[in-house]
Each structure stands twice: as C-alpha cells, then as structure tokens.
Amino acid sequence: MNQITIYTLTLSAIIPLILFIISKIYKKQNKKTPPGPTPIPIIGHLHLIKQPLHRFLQQLSSQYGQIYSLRFGFRPVVVISSPSIVEECFTKHDIVLANRPRLLVGKHLNYDWTTLGAVSYGPLWRDLRRVMTLEFFSNIQLNLLTHVRVEEVRLLAKDLFKQGRNEFVEVEMRPRFSELSFNIVMRMVTGKRYFGAEVEGLEEAMVFRGIARDVFELGGASNLVDCFPFLRWFGVWELEKKMMDVRKKMDDFLDGLMDECRRNKSEVGFDAENRTPLIYKLLNLQESDPVSYSNQIIKGIIMIMLVAGTDTTNVTLEWALSLLLNHPHILEKARLEIDANIGKDRLVDETDLQNLPFIQHIINETFRLFPAVPLLSPHEPSEDCTIAGYYVPKGTMVLINAWEIHRNPNLWEDSLSFKPERFEGKHGDEYRLKLIQFGLGRRSCPGAPLANKVLGLTLATLIQCFEWENIDHEKLDMAEGFGLSMPKAVPLKAMCKTRQSIVHVIAKI
Secondary structure (H helix, E strand, O other): OOHHHHHHHHHHHHHHHHHHHHHHHHHHHOOOOOOOOOOEOOOEOHHHOOOOHHHHHHHHHHHHOOEEEEEEOOEEEEEEOOHHHHHHHOOOOOOOOOEOOOOHHHHHHOOOOOOOOOOOOOHHHHHHHHHHHHHOOOHHHHHHOHHHHHHHHHHHHHHHHHHOOOOOEEEEHHHHHHHHHHHHHHHHHHOOOOOOOOOOOHHHHHHHHHHHHHHHHHHOOOOHHHHOHHHHHHOOOHHHHHHHHHHHHHHHHHHHHHHHHHHHHHOOOOOHHHOOOHHHHHHHHHHHOOOOOOHHHHHHHHHHHHHHHHHHHHHHHHHHHHHHHHOHHHHHHHHHHHHHHHOOOOOOOHHHHHHOHHHHHHHHHHHHHOOOOOEOOOEEOOOOEEEOOEEEOOOOEEEEEHHHHHOOOOOOOOOOOOOHHHHOOOOHHHOOOOOOOOOOOOOOOOOHHHHHHHHHHHHHHHHHHEEEEOHHHOOOOOOEOOOOOOOEOOOOEEEEEEOHHHHHHHOOO
C-alpha cells in the first residue's frame, strides 16, 4: 500500500470526526442560552463575585433577568429567581434536575457523595430518602418522640427562668438555641442528651459542635478546585486539607458513637428492636443488609441529621426572636393569641400549635426575610434541557436564589417589612412557589415537619413564659453573616424576665 493511499484512508477516517465535532459546536453555539455578563477567558465571572453571594446574584438579575448565565472558571452556572421558572424546573424537569454537582466538599464532608444531600439521583438516593422518611420523619416516628422536643424546650425555659425570675437579665441566645437543637436531634438519633445539667458526653458534644461549624463554613467556602479541576494535578490545596482534617474528626466522633450503641445492643435485656432512636434502627438494618447499610452510609445519615438538622433551626430561631424584639407590637399580638388559647395555668404543647396560626405566620415571615439557606442546594441537569425557552446543557450548576424570590416587590407587598399578618387567611398553596425555604420537587428537604414542630414549640414557649426587651431599648443589628447558612452577623443578646403570671407553672418544670 503506497503512501498516498494511507493518507487518503487516514483523511477519510478523520474528516467525518472533525465535521461531527464542528457540527456539535455549531449547534451548541446556535442554541439560545440565558443572557449574562461577558466572561473573561478561563476565569469566567469569578472576578465579579462579591459576598454575600445571594445579594450579588440579585444585583445581576436586575440587569439580566430572572434567568441568566454565569461561568465559575470552567463550570457553567444558571441562576433562577422566578417562581414560574422554579415551578417549571421542579415539575417538567424535576427528574432531570435531581442531580447534585460533584463538588469537593461532597467528597470529603459527605462521605464520597453518599449522603442524602450530595448523592446523585438514583437507587442510593431512593434508599436514603426512604429510610429518612419512614424511620425518622414519618408522622408516626415524630409523634413517638414528641416528649423529647417538649422536654428540651421546657428545660430551656427552666434555664432562663432560673436567671431571670424576678428581674430582667441579659442573655445570649445563640448558644442556647444551638444546645437545644443539638439535644433534640441527638436524643432522636441516639437517645442520649449532651448539653445541660447532669449529662454525660459534654466534651464530645463540644467537639461535634465545632465539627458542625467547620462543615458549614467549609461548605460555603469558595473552592477553586471546583472551578478549575486541573488544579488538583498540582497538589492538595489548603482548603482541601482542612476538609480532610474535619472529615477525620467527624469519623472519630461518629465511629465512637456507633461503637457505644453497639455495646448497648449487646447488653442483656436491651431491646434494640423496639428502640425509637434512629441509630438502633440503622444498626438493625446493617445486620440484615451490611452492604446497603455500611458504616459509611450510616455515618453519612447521622452526620446530615446532626449538621443540617441543627444549624438551620438555630439560625431561624435567632432571626425570629430578633425580628420580634425589633417589632414589640407583633410580639404582643403573638402573646395575646397564646394567652387566649392556652391560658396561664399550663405550658404550650405541640398539639396546641394548630390553634396558634399567628405563631406559624411569624415563622413563615422569618423564612421569607431571612431564609436559613438563601441559595437552595445546587442542582445539575443529567442531560441537556430547555428551561424558560433557554438551552441549559448537561453538567450546568443550577442555582435558585430563594432569598431574592422572597423579597421580590412584584410578589410581596411591602416586601422588605416584617409583616406576619400577610399570611392570615391564606393557605400554603397560595404562596408555595413564593416561599421555598425547604425547596421543591424530589430533592426538597424531608426534615420540614420536624423543623416546623421545633420552631413553633420553641417560639411559642419563649413568648408565653418571658418578657423580652432589647438591650438599652435600641434596635437589634439585623446584618447577615457569611456561611452555607445565613446566620446573624451579630449574635442575639436580649433582656429576659419571667412573666409573673406564669411563674407558678414554670416553677414546676
């Protein structure tokens, strides 16, 4: 075979491939993509980003519309802030958008992308969702553990009562809310209380609280490796080292917790089958199916419960009480509702919440103005799709700016004001797409029922039992802090005093 023939055969094989690639590029370039600012080669729009990210993205949407494109290095991003487009995403494209981007934080802090929040849509996600829904968040399971939530909230009230029985005292609420939510989740997961009087494991609890704080800080930190994957070829960066250190601490804590529960199971007379704490159910499942319920899977489930189930509750409680302190007339209206429905001879209970609609309106309005997760967890289409008439290719990170939707003046009258009464006479379906604090679709948060119970009971108890005032009668600073959740920049400190009309009830706790 001569040289000309070889060249001819080579070209005949290569030319169709070149034409195919060119046609693909041409088709992609000619598809209508969402508008956006002009990117700089390689870095995209990273040079534009400012914190807090949700406010920065709101500024861009005022220029480019309620769906627009960005590029974080090599990673394409689409940002959405329209309820109608959000509805399209989680109805028409719900399955396509059910994946999560494979970020570095998912590898190190979400057990190689195997937790409910980080795993891709598929059999493992379905198994995790089923376990969480049936074994932890079902109405039956939540009702079985009502006493845990009631006891912990009343112990918080008792602690405040001891300090401010006869006069106003200054209290810092952030650590109290943190200990409350941690105790509730830990007792529901393991049956063990970690904070408060006469408890064991305080040192362990402090360690894990530090771990949870690190997880949220690292989860919200910008990571150049996610934007430029090739950087991993040049070694492990400092941020990744921090993630690996936190993973090691988390493993040590959770391994110790699981070993302790295994020892409990081995004790004579210990009825693991009828234990309500989640970890014993998971260990029972592991015995029958060790592959599906490996140590890593169980640790991932517990980690998500302890981290996601505590921080967002703390943040929301702190924002809610801060808003009430800055709006004393709304605080008084809530107290009057409680006194009218509960009276002053007993403490509010979970079953009373259905008769306290204004408390739920306050919670909804807090979610609206200060959502604990201002940007919903990112989605990633598993295939090319069209959203709002725009082409969105597979692998694009899709961000929903819930914070902007919640404050949109076209959707909410007097959108920047704290007005819980805006929800009076309305049903959930009327604002379902405008208030999306727990997400929508398949990847919505399964913990919403628990969160609402804890928030409602805690807030109602604090209002029923105590008088609250701002320190020096000055308005609280409502600046937003940074992180994966949206904490107050300045921790809440307030003046607290027990209501004299209910002292005789609190004293019996």
